[in-house]
Amino acid sequence: MNGAIKAARGQPEWEEAPLSDWMTAHVPAFAGPIVAERFAGGQSNPTYRLRTPGGSYVLRRKPSGTLLKGAHAVEREARVIGALGEAGFPVPKVYGLCTDDAVIGSWFYVMEMIEGRIFWDASLSELPKEQRAAYFDAMNATLAQLHRVDHRAAGLEDYGRTGGYIERQVRRWSRQYQEDEAAGRNADMDRLVDWLSENIPADDQTAIVHGDYRIDNLIFHPAGHKVIAVLDWELSTLGHPLADFAYHAMMFRMPPEIIGGIHGVELAASGLPDEAAYVAAYCRRTGRDELPDLDYYVAFNMFRFAAILHGIRGRVNRGTAASAEAAALSSHFERVAGLGWHQIRKAALSA
Numbered sequence: 001m002n003g004a005i006k007a008a009r010g011q012p013e014w015e016e017a018p019l020s021d022w023m024t025a026h027v028p029a030f031a032g033p034i035v036a037e038r039f040a041g042g043q044s045n046p047t048y049r050l051r052t053p054g055g056s057y058v059l060r061r062k063p064s065g066t067l068l069k070g071a072h073a074v075e076r077e078a079r080v081i082g083a084l085g086e087a088g089f090p091v092p093k094v095y096g097l098c099t100d101d102a103v104i105g106s107w108f109y110v111m112e113m114i115e116g117r118i119f120w121d122a123s124l125s126e127l128p129k130e131q132r133a134a135y136f137d138a139m140n141a142t143l144a145q146l147h148r149v150d151h152r153a154a155g156l157e158d159y160g161r162t163g164g165y166i167e168r169q170v171r172r173w174s175r176q177y178q179e180d181e182a183a184g185r186n187a188d189m190d191r192l193v194d195w196l197s198e199n200i201p202a203d204d205q206t207a208i209v210h211g212d213y214r215i216d217n218l219i220f221h222p223a224g225h226k227v228i229a230v231l232d233w234e235l236s237t238l239g240h241p242l243a244d245f246a247y248h249a250m251m252f253r254m255p256p257e258i259i260g261g262i263h264g265v266e267l268a269a270s271g272l273p274d275e276a277a278y279v280a281a282y283c284r285r286t287g288r289d290e291l292p293d294l295d296y297y298v299a300f301n302m303f304r305f306a307a308i309l310h311g312i313r314g315r316v317n318r319g320t321a322a323s324a325e326a327a328a329l330s331s332h333f334e335r336v337a338g339l340g341w342h343q344i345r346k347a348a349l350s351a
Contacts, residue, residue: 211235
């Protein structure tokens with residue numbers, strides 16, 4: 001085979017023969033030819049469905065060209081997915097990692113294609129009302145399962161630094177925000193920088209964290225609510241499990257037009273649990289009595305998200321933003337920063 005795998009617009013991406021040879025050596029029962037289709041979406045690591053006569057696979061690669069140091073680390077993704085699969089966590093099976101640029105032009109890994117349902121609307125409006133709570137409970141149980149995985153037993157003791165996660169994250173995103181003069185400053189963001197750094201909770205824990213645990217990064221069973229795969233491990237590391245949970249639970253305090261929020265949805269009328277019930281279920285599954293610092297961790301995640309939006313605005317203002325949607329996305333910066341500061345004020349008023 002000497003054809004070229006083409007992207008959606010018909011431009012050659014790589015030659016088929018080297019990839020077919022690699023697949024033959026690493027994927028049991030593989031047989032070509034290969035038809036590749038790039039998945040739509042904003043993945044920073046381009047992702048493809050590889051169709052073959054015997055079935056489909058998923059290929060995830062580094063982008064071509066010059067990359068920032070440490071970015072697009074597909075080798076980290078392949079490692080954590082493989083380790084979690086061995087630990088019994090629902091992830092696709094990884095067939096192999098290729099670090100030879102000669103095969104398709106950059107490092108990549110290939111994993112199994114999981115067929116199931118992905119939901120983009122966190123309120124699950126496309127499902128019957130009576131089914132929705134079970135899907136929320138499955139999301140909750142799966143994240144609790146992740147946080148209970150022993151990272152040392154899984155061979156991931158060096159997957160990140162142990163302890164001090166919140167302090168490092170607050171420092172990192174504060175510095176990025178303050179140094180990007182092209183995007184301007186915001187009073188709520190400035191308050192968050194100071195308050196978060198001065199009020200880091202003393203409860204320091206370490207677990208495997210996903211970093212972007214949202215409903216659209218989950219594959220559910222085609223005919224039920226069971227989570228059969230968690231996707232997109234690009235931001236995973238060793239970190240604080242409550243920060244990871246709070247990022248997910250942030251949906252209860254975010255409006256629907258921002259990062260899959262459900263704030264403003266009539267939860268009971270929609271068949272969905274409220275935040276208190278959702279937190280209680282996570283606590284029960286992870287052996288906690290309560291989450292006394294939840295407001296801090298939610299504010300931290302809003303701050304982190306606002307810092308990301310601020311960085312996107314800086315790239316827009318400098319004319320270096322690659323995405324056509326970058327300007328629209330960055331327009332949420334002030335609102336997210338304001339929502340973050342509101343969490344702090346609300347917690348102070350209720351204390």
